Amino acid sequence: MSKTLHNGLQVLELLVTHPQGMSLTEIAEAVGVHRTVAHRLVRTLEAHQLCRRDKFKRISLGTGLVRLAEPVEQDLRTLARPILEELTDATQATAHLVVRENESQVRMLMIVEPHQARMHVSFRPGQMDPIDRGSAGLAILAALPPTTGEREEVTRARERGFAVSHGEISHGIVGISAVVPRSGTEMPISIGLSLFEAPDEDKLGAEVVEAATRLAAQLG
Known part of the structure:
Protein backbone atom coordinates (compact mmCIF):
# COMPACT_ATOMS: atom_id res chain seq x y z
CA MET A 1 0.00 0.00 0.00
CA THR A 63 -14.73 21.30 -6.74
CA GLY A 64 -12.62 18.61 -8.40
CA LEU A 65 -14.38 16.03 -6.25
CA VAL A 66 -17.67 16.85 -7.98
CA ARG A 67 -16.06 16.00 -11.33
CA LEU A 68 -14.79 12.69 -9.98
CA ALA A 69 -18.21 11.82 -8.55
CA GLU A 70 -20.04 12.76 -11.75
CA PRO A 71 -19.96 9.28 -13.40
CA VAL A 72 -21.32 7.62 -10.24
CA GLU A 73 -24.03 10.23 -9.68
CA GLN A 74 -24.95 10.27 -13.36
CA ASP A 75 -26.36 6.74 -13.08
CA LEU A 76 -28.42 7.82 -10.09
CA ARG A 77 -29.75 10.89 -11.91
CA THR A 78 -30.61 8.84 -14.98
CA LEU A 79 -32.72 6.44 -12.93
CA ALA A 80 -34.28 9.17 -10.81
CA ARG A 81 -35.28 11.63 -13.54
CA PRO A 82 -38.39 9.85 -14.88
CA ILE A 83 -39.59 9.18 -11.34
CA LEU A 84 -39.14 12.84 -10.38
CA GLU A 85 -40.85 13.95 -13.58
CA GLU A 86 -43.88 11.77 -12.83
CA LEU A 87 -43.94 13.03 -9.25
CA THR A 88 -43.89 16.68 -10.28
CA ASP A 89 -46.53 16.09 -12.98
CA ALA A 90 -48.81 14.42 -10.42
CA THR A 91 -48.41 17.14 -7.78
CA GLN A 92 -47.56 20.26 -9.82
CA ALA A 93 -44.79 20.91 -7.30
CA THR A 94 -41.01 21.08 -7.63
CA ALA A 95 -39.45 17.66 -7.03
CA HIS A 96 -35.90 17.13 -5.82
CA LEU A 97 -33.35 14.41 -5.25
CA VAL A 98 -31.05 15.05 -2.29
CA VAL A 99 -27.97 13.13 -1.10
CA ARG A 100 -26.14 13.23 2.19
CA GLU A 101 -22.88 15.08 1.57
CA ASN A 102 -21.28 14.66 5.01
CA GLU A 103 -22.19 14.43 8.70
CA SER A 104 -23.81 17.85 8.79
CA GLN A 105 -24.94 18.67 5.25
CA VAL A 106 -27.10 17.45 2.37
CA ARG A 107 -26.78 18.42 -1.30
CA MET A 108 -29.44 19.00 -3.95
CA LEU A 109 -28.41 16.56 -6.67
CA MET A 110 -31.34 17.09 -9.04
CA ILE A 111 -34.29 19.48 -9.37
CA VAL A 112 -37.32 18.90 -11.61
CA GLU A 113 -39.73 21.82 -11.94
CA PRO A 114 -43.38 21.55 -13.07
CA HIS A 115 -44.15 22.84 -16.58
CA GLN A 116 -47.84 23.60 -16.11
CA ALA A 117 -47.93 25.23 -12.68
CA ARG A 118 -48.63 28.98 -12.66
CA MET A 119 -45.93 29.44 -10.00
CA HIS A 120 -43.40 27.01 -8.57
CA VAL A 121 -40.44 26.84 -6.23
CA SER A 122 -36.99 26.97 -7.78
CA PHE A 123 -33.66 25.79 -6.34
CA ARG A 124 -30.08 25.67 -7.57
CA PRO A 125 -28.70 22.16 -8.23
CA GLY A 126 -25.70 21.56 -5.98
CA GLN A 127 -27.17 23.67 -3.17
CA MET A 128 -25.89 22.59 0.25
CA ASP A 129 -28.15 22.72 3.30
CA PRO A 130 -27.82 21.68 6.96
CA ILE A 131 -28.92 18.09 7.47
CA ASP A 132 -31.07 19.05 10.46
CA ARG A 133 -33.01 21.76 8.58
CA GLY A 134 -35.49 21.09 5.80
CA SER A 135 -37.48 18.00 4.95
CA ALA A 136 -34.76 16.30 2.86
CA GLY A 137 -32.24 16.17 5.70
CA LEU A 138 -34.89 15.39 8.29
CA ALA A 139 -36.05 12.39 6.23
CA ILE A 140 -32.48 11.09 6.05
CA LEU A 141 -32.02 11.52 9.81
CA ALA A 142 -35.35 9.77 10.44
CA ALA A 143 -34.01 6.68 8.67
CA LEU A 144 -31.36 6.37 11.39
CA PRO A 145 -31.93 5.00 14.90
CA PRO A 146 -33.38 7.54 17.38
CA THR A 147 -30.85 9.72 19.19
CA THR A 148 -31.04 11.69 22.42
CA GLY A 149 -32.06 15.26 21.78
CA GLU A 150 -33.15 14.78 18.18
CA ARG A 151 -35.68 17.24 16.79
CA GLU A 152 -39.33 16.42 17.27
CA GLU A 153 -39.73 16.69 13.50
CA VAL A 154 -37.29 13.80 13.02
CA THR A 155 -39.21 11.61 15.47
CA ARG A 156 -42.47 12.53 13.74
CA ALA A 157 -40.98 11.73 10.33
CA ARG A 158 -39.93 8.31 11.57
CA GLU A 159 -43.52 7.65 12.64
CA ARG A 160 -45.15 8.96 9.44
CA GLY A 161 -42.65 7.62 6.93
CA PHE A 162 -41.97 11.09 5.51
CA ALA A 163 -40.68 14.42 6.82
CA VAL A 164 -42.37 17.82 6.62
CA SER A 165 -40.74 21.21 7.10
CA HIS A 166 -42.12 24.75 6.97
CA GLY A 167 -39.91 27.64 5.90
CA GLU A 168 -36.65 26.07 7.07
CA ILE A 169 -34.67 26.32 3.82
CA SER A 170 -36.60 29.13 2.13
CA HIS A 171 -39.15 31.38 3.82
CA GLY A 172 -42.72 30.35 3.13
CA ILE A 173 -41.81 27.06 1.44
CA VAL A 174 -43.17 23.69 2.58
CA GLY A 175 -40.95 20.64 2.09
CA ILE A 176 -42.14 17.03 2.09
CA SER A 177 -39.50 14.30 1.71
CA ALA A 178 -39.01 10.57 2.15
CA VAL A 179 -35.78 8.62 2.31
CA VAL A 180 -35.04 6.13 -0.45
CA PRO A 181 -34.94 2.79 1.43
CA ARG A 182 -31.51 1.21 0.94
CA SER A 183 -29.00 -0.84 2.90
CA GLY A 184 -27.05 0.94 5.61
CA THR A 185 -23.82 0.94 3.59
CA GLU A 186 -25.27 2.93 0.68
CA MET A 187 -25.23 6.71 0.26
CA PRO A 188 -28.38 8.12 1.97
CA ILE A 189 -30.80 9.66 -0.55
CA SER A 190 -34.16 11.37 -0.23
CA ILE A 191 -36.85 12.32 -2.72
CA GLY A 192 -39.09 15.25 -1.95
CA LEU A 193 -41.37 18.10 -2.98
CA SER A 194 -41.12 21.83 -2.36
CA LEU A 195 -44.26 23.94 -2.69
CA PHE A 196 -45.89 27.10 -1.42
CA GLU A 197 -48.65 25.33 0.48
CA ALA A 198 -49.62 21.74 1.29
CA PRO A 199 -53.32 21.43 2.12
CA ASP A 200 -53.07 17.63 2.36
CA GLU A 201 -49.67 16.63 3.75
CA ASP A 202 -50.62 12.97 4.09
CA LYS A 203 -51.61 12.66 0.42
CA LEU A 204 -48.45 14.39 -0.78
CA GLY A 205 -46.39 12.36 1.67
CA ALA A 206 -47.82 9.15 0.24
CA GLU A 207 -46.88 10.32 -3.29
CA VAL A 208 -43.32 11.01 -2.15
CA VAL A 209 -42.97 7.68 -0.32
CA GLU A 210 -44.21 5.84 -3.41
CA ALA A 211 -41.66 7.62 -5.59
CA ALA A 212 -38.85 6.86 -3.13
CA THR A 213 -39.84 3.20 -3.06
CA ARG A 214 -39.83 3.05 -6.86
CA LEU A 215 -36.35 4.53 -7.02
CA ALA A 216 -35.12 2.03 -4.43
CA ALA A 217 -36.42 -0.80 -6.64
CA GLN A 218 -34.60 0.69 -9.65
CA LEU A 219 -31.35 0.95 -7.72
CA GLY A 220 -31.66 -2.70 -6.63
Whole structure:
Protein backbone atom coordinates (compact mmCIF):
# COMPACT_ATOMS: atom_id res chain seq x y z
CA MET A 1 0.00 0.00 0.00
CA SER A 2 1.26 3.48 -0.85
CA LYS A 3 1.70 5.41 2.38
CA THR A 4 1.66 8.78 0.59
CA LEU A 5 -1.58 7.97 -1.22
CA HIS A 6 -3.03 6.63 2.01
CA ASN A 7 -2.20 9.89 3.80
CA GLY A 8 -3.66 11.96 0.96
CA LEU A 9 -6.91 10.02 1.15
CA GLN A 10 -6.92 10.49 4.93
CA VAL A 11 -6.78 14.25 4.34
CA LEU A 12 -9.83 14.09 2.07
CA GLU A 13 -11.73 11.94 4.58
CA LEU A 14 -10.91 14.45 7.31
CA LEU A 15 -12.18 17.36 5.24
CA VAL A 16 -15.45 15.54 4.62
CA THR A 17 -16.12 15.64 8.37
CA HIS A 18 -14.98 19.27 8.71
CA PRO A 19 -17.03 21.27 6.18
CA GLN A 20 -15.96 24.49 7.90
CA GLY A 21 -12.36 23.74 6.93
CA MET A 22 -9.18 22.87 8.82
CA SER A 23 -5.82 24.52 9.33
CA LEU A 24 -2.66 22.88 8.04
CA THR A 25 -1.55 22.21 11.62
CA GLU A 26 -4.86 20.50 12.43
CA ILE A 27 -4.54 18.29 9.36
CA ALA A 28 -0.94 17.35 10.21
CA GLU A 29 -1.90 16.41 13.77
CA ALA A 30 -4.97 14.42 12.71
CA VAL A 31 -3.10 12.44 10.03
CA GLY A 32 -0.03 12.02 12.22
CA VAL A 33 2.55 13.55 9.88
CA HIS A 34 4.95 16.48 10.07
CA ARG A 35 3.55 19.85 9.02
CA THR A 36 5.89 19.89 6.00
CA VAL A 37 4.49 16.55 4.82
CA ALA A 38 0.93 17.81 5.32
CA HIS A 39 1.82 20.89 3.28
CA ARG A 40 3.00 18.72 0.35
CA LEU A 41 -0.12 16.57 0.55
CA VAL A 42 -2.40 19.61 0.51
CA ARG A 43 -0.49 21.26 -2.34
CA THR A 44 -0.85 18.09 -4.41
CA LEU A 45 -4.58 17.88 -3.70
CA GLU A 46 -4.93 21.57 -4.54
CA ALA A 47 -3.22 21.00 -7.89
CA HIS A 48 -5.99 18.51 -8.74
CA GLN A 49 -8.69 20.83 -7.33
CA LEU A 50 -9.57 18.27 -4.68
CA CYS A 51 -9.14 20.82 -1.90
CA ARG A 52 -8.83 24.59 -1.61
CA ARG A 53 -7.78 27.30 0.86
CA ASP A 54 -9.85 30.31 1.81
CA LYS A 55 -8.53 33.77 2.68
CA PHE A 56 -7.98 32.60 6.27
CA LYS A 57 -5.84 29.69 4.98
CA ARG A 58 -8.36 27.12 6.13
CA ILE A 59 -8.49 24.08 3.89
CA SER A 60 -11.72 22.50 2.66
CA LEU A 61 -12.86 20.17 -0.09
CA GLY A 62 -12.52 21.38 -3.67
CA THR A 63 -14.73 21.30 -6.74
CA GLY A 64 -12.62 18.61 -8.40
CA LEU A 65 -14.38 16.03 -6.25
CA VAL A 66 -17.67 16.85 -7.98
CA ARG A 67 -16.06 16.00 -11.33
CA LEU A 68 -14.79 12.69 -9.98
CA ALA A 69 -18.21 11.82 -8.55
CA GLU A 70 -20.04 12.76 -11.75
CA PRO A 71 -19.96 9.28 -13.40
CA VAL A 72 -21.32 7.62 -10.24
CA GLU A 73 -24.03 10.23 -9.68
CA GLN A 74 -24.95 10.27 -13.36
CA ASP A 75 -26.36 6.74 -13.08
CA LEU A 76 -28.42 7.82 -10.09
CA ARG A 77 -29.75 10.89 -11.91
CA THR A 78 -30.61 8.84 -14.98
CA LEU A 79 -32.72 6.44 -12.93
CA ALA A 80 -34.28 9.17 -10.81
CA ARG A 81 -35.28 11.63 -13.54
CA PRO A 82 -38.39 9.85 -14.88
CA ILE A 83 -39.59 9.18 -11.34
CA LEU A 84 -39.14 12.84 -10.38
CA GLU A 85 -40.85 13.95 -13.58
CA GLU A 86 -43.88 11.77 -12.83
CA LEU A 87 -43.94 13.03 -9.25
CA THR A 88 -43.89 16.68 -10.28
CA ASP A 89 -46.53 16.09 -12.98
CA ALA A 90 -48.81 14.42 -10.42
CA THR A 91 -48.41 17.14 -7.78
CA GLN A 92 -47.56 20.26 -9.82
CA ALA A 93 -44.79 20.91 -7.30
CA THR A 94 -41.01 21.08 -7.63
CA ALA A 95 -39.45 17.66 -7.03
CA HIS A 96 -35.90 17.13 -5.82
CA LEU A 97 -33.35 14.41 -5.25
CA VAL A 98 -31.05 15.05 -2.29
CA VAL A 99 -27.97 13.13 -1.10
CA ARG A 100 -26.14 13.23 2.19
CA GLU A 101 -22.88 15.08 1.57
CA ASN A 102 -21.28 14.66 5.01
CA GLU A 103 -22.19 14.43 8.70
CA SER A 104 -23.81 17.85 8.79
CA GLN A 105 -24.94 18.67 5.25
CA VAL A 106 -27.10 17.45 2.37
CA ARG A 107 -26.78 18.42 -1.30
CA MET A 108 -29.44 19.00 -3.95
CA LEU A 109 -28.41 16.56 -6.67
CA MET A 110 -31.34 17.09 -9.04
CA ILE A 111 -34.29 19.48 -9.37
CA VAL A 112 -37.32 18.90 -11.61
CA GLU A 113 -39.73 21.82 -11.94
CA PRO A 114 -43.38 21.55 -13.07
CA HIS A 115 -44.15 22.84 -16.58
CA GLN A 116 -47.84 23.60 -16.11
CA ALA A 117 -47.93 25.23 -12.68
CA ARG A 118 -48.63 28.98 -12.66
CA MET A 119 -45.93 29.44 -10.00
CA HIS A 120 -43.40 27.01 -8.57
CA VAL A 121 -40.44 26.84 -6.23
CA SER A 122 -36.99 26.97 -7.78
CA PHE A 123 -33.66 25.79 -6.34
CA ARG A 124 -30.08 25.67 -7.57
CA PRO A 125 -28.70 22.16 -8.23
CA GLY A 126 -25.70 21.56 -5.98
CA GLN A 127 -27.17 23.67 -3.17
CA MET A 128 -25.89 22.59 0.25
CA ASP A 129 -28.15 22.72 3.30
CA PRO A 130 -27.82 21.68 6.96
CA ILE A 131 -28.92 18.09 7.47
CA ASP A 132 -31.07 19.05 10.46
CA ARG A 133 -33.01 21.76 8.58
CA GLY A 134 -35.49 21.09 5.80
CA SER A 135 -37.48 18.00 4.95
CA ALA A 136 -34.76 16.30 2.86
CA GLY A 137 -32.24 16.17 5.70
CA LEU A 138 -34.89 15.39 8.29
CA ALA A 139 -36.05 12.39 6.23
CA ILE A 140 -32.48 11.09 6.05
CA LEU A 141 -32.02 11.52 9.81
CA ALA A 142 -35.35 9.77 10.44
CA ALA A 143 -34.01 6.68 8.67
CA LEU A 144 -31.36 6.37 11.39
CA PRO A 145 -31.93 5.00 14.90
CA PRO A 146 -33.38 7.54 17.38
CA THR A 147 -30.85 9.72 19.19
CA THR A 148 -31.04 11.69 22.42
CA GLY A 149 -32.06 15.26 21.78
CA GLU A 150 -33.15 14.78 18.18
CA ARG A 151 -35.68 17.24 16.79
CA GLU A 152 -39.33 16.42 17.27
CA GLU A 153 -39.73 16.69 13.50
CA VAL A 154 -37.29 13.80 13.02
CA THR A 155 -39.21 11.61 15.47
CA ARG A 156 -42.47 12.53 13.74
CA ALA A 157 -40.98 11.73 10.33
CA ARG A 158 -39.93 8.31 11.57
CA GLU A 159 -43.52 7.65 12.64
CA ARG A 160 -45.15 8.96 9.44
CA GLY A 161 -42.65 7.62 6.93
CA PHE A 162 -41.97 11.09 5.51
CA ALA A 163 -40.68 14.42 6.82
CA VAL A 164 -42.37 17.82 6.62
CA SER A 165 -40.74 21.21 7.10
CA HIS A 166 -42.12 24.75 6.97
CA GLY A 167 -39.91 27.64 5.90
CA GLU A 168 -36.65 26.07 7.07
CA ILE A 169 -34.67 26.32 3.82
CA SER A 170 -36.60 29.13 2.13
CA HIS A 171 -39.15 31.38 3.82
CA GLY A 172 -42.72 30.35 3.13
CA ILE A 173 -41.81 27.06 1.44
CA VAL A 174 -43.17 23.69 2.58
CA GLY A 175 -40.95 20.64 2.09
CA ILE A 176 -42.14 17.03 2.09
CA SER A 177 -39.50 14.30 1.71
CA ALA A 178 -39.01 10.57 2.15
CA VAL A 179 -35.78 8.62 2.31
CA VAL A 180 -35.04 6.13 -0.45
CA PRO A 181 -34.94 2.79 1.43
CA ARG A 182 -31.51 1.21 0.94
CA SER A 183 -29.00 -0.84 2.90
CA GLY A 184 -27.05 0.94 5.61
CA THR A 185 -23.82 0.94 3.59
CA GLU A 186 -25.27 2.93 0.68
CA MET A 187 -25.23 6.71 0.26
CA PRO A 188 -28.38 8.12 1.97
CA ILE A 189 -30.80 9.66 -0.55
CA SER A 190 -34.16 11.37 -0.23
CA ILE A 191 -36.85 12.32 -2.72
CA GLY A 192 -39.09 15.25 -1.95
CA LEU A 193 -41.37 18.10 -2.98
CA SER A 194 -41.12 21.83 -2.36
CA LEU A 195 -44.26 23.94 -2.69
CA PHE A 196 -45.89 27.10 -1.42
CA GLU A 197 -48.65 25.33 0.48
CA ALA A 198 -49.62 21.74 1.29
CA PRO A 199 -53.32 21.43 2.12
CA ASP A 200 -53.07 17.63 2.36
CA GLU A 201 -49.67 16.63 3.75
CA ASP A 202 -50.62 12.97 4.09
CA LYS A 203 -51.61 12.66 0.42
CA LEU A 204 -48.45 14.39 -0.78
CA GLY A 205 -46.39 12.36 1.67
CA ALA A 206 -47.82 9.15 0.24
CA GLU A 207 -46.88 10.32 -3.29
CA VAL A 208 -43.32 11.01 -2.15
CA VAL A 209 -42.97 7.68 -0.32
CA GLU A 210 -44.21 5.84 -3.41
CA ALA A 211 -41.66 7.62 -5.59
CA ALA A 212 -38.85 6.86 -3.13
CA THR A 213 -39.84 3.20 -3.06
CA ARG A 214 -39.83 3.05 -6.86
CA LEU A 215 -36.35 4.53 -7.02
CA ALA A 216 -35.12 2.03 -4.43
CA ALA A 217 -36.42 -0.80 -6.64
CA GLN A 218 -34.60 0.69 -9.65
CA LEU A 219 -31.35 0.95 -7.72
CA GLY A 220 -31.66 -2.70 -6.63
